[in-house]
Amino acid sequence: MRNTDRRPAPPSIREIRDGAWRESEDGAWRPGAPHIRNAWHLACFAHELDAGILARTLLDEPVVLFRRGDGRVAALEDRCPHVGAPLSRGKLVGANIQCGYHGLAFDADGRCVEIPGQEIIPPAACVHAYPIEVRAEHVWIWMGDPQLAASHAVPDFGGDDDFFRWPRHQGVIPMRCNYSLMIQNLMDLTHLAYVHADSIGGDAADHATDEVSVSRTETGMRFVRTMRNVAPPGRYVARFGSAERLDRWSEFEFVAPAVVRQNSGWGRVGTGVIEERGGDLKDKMLHAITPSTASSSFYFYDGADGAEPDPARAKQRLSVLDKIIQEDVDMVEAQQARLEGVDPRTLIAVRSDKARLLMMKELQRRVEAQAGD
């Protein structure tokens, strides 16, 4: 790839601790964590490009996404090198994107291919082209040094055919919160009893006595959570019409910096559901939380239903995810607003924070490594 990287460097003086960060010693505390640029982030679902050009601010950079002539996905810096208009205000002309201000056209590699009324195209007439990897409907973008992209695996459900075979339901919600606050939400499932009381919550006392084992992985960390002989949550009762008590298990894998892969199952007590990772109800879910700015992000979710063979019925059942995720978003946005400027050392940790704290430690390690690059 040609060196078209003329993007401004991100701020480098950073302190991060206990789930908050600041630019300098005396700067204001910001909730969450700074972005990690050298990583794959989810940019969009492929179907979002069916309507044409998609503009999105990702990791503080304006990006325009579109399909090239051959159907592959292109992502360019959304700032024309002429006088800086957003290319996303232009249009697709053949395989190129034409700026809507004075008509300069760029190919999918960011190279200027036309300047109206001018023969010679100077080498500086280019925009940054981001590396892209598409896996099924997931469009992954590399915001950091393009040279490093190939050496990192895409944090999808690689090798897990079930996920891609099962009926799925997807959504994206723009949020007013730092990405890591939502990752933290996914690391402490005791919130289910309160935030999702009507759908997947069940009995609060059951959640408080869960068993959680936490471990590091090469790409982040994971936890396994089990609950035995617990009250069925509303979603289970609605589906099976049974109020029998259940065993539940969940595996959550954090793939740093901003992806969580979820695998969970629920079934009748004593039927080996936990040991066999089975269940009457089985879900796999991809949660990709892509930073937009320091205090906003996109929540991409893609849930797969392993218990309902009928795709139409599964899709309809999975649509409950929209409501469930929105409940998380409402809470975490409120948390973000309350935490702006707050010194993290004034907050406390409790028993259920075990996985969350290990996740933040992993993230902090990566933020510090990035600062030292």
Ligand code: FES
């Ligand atoms: S700003 Fe794009 S052509 Fe002038």
Ligand SMILES: [Fe+2]
């Ligand atoms: Fe939640």
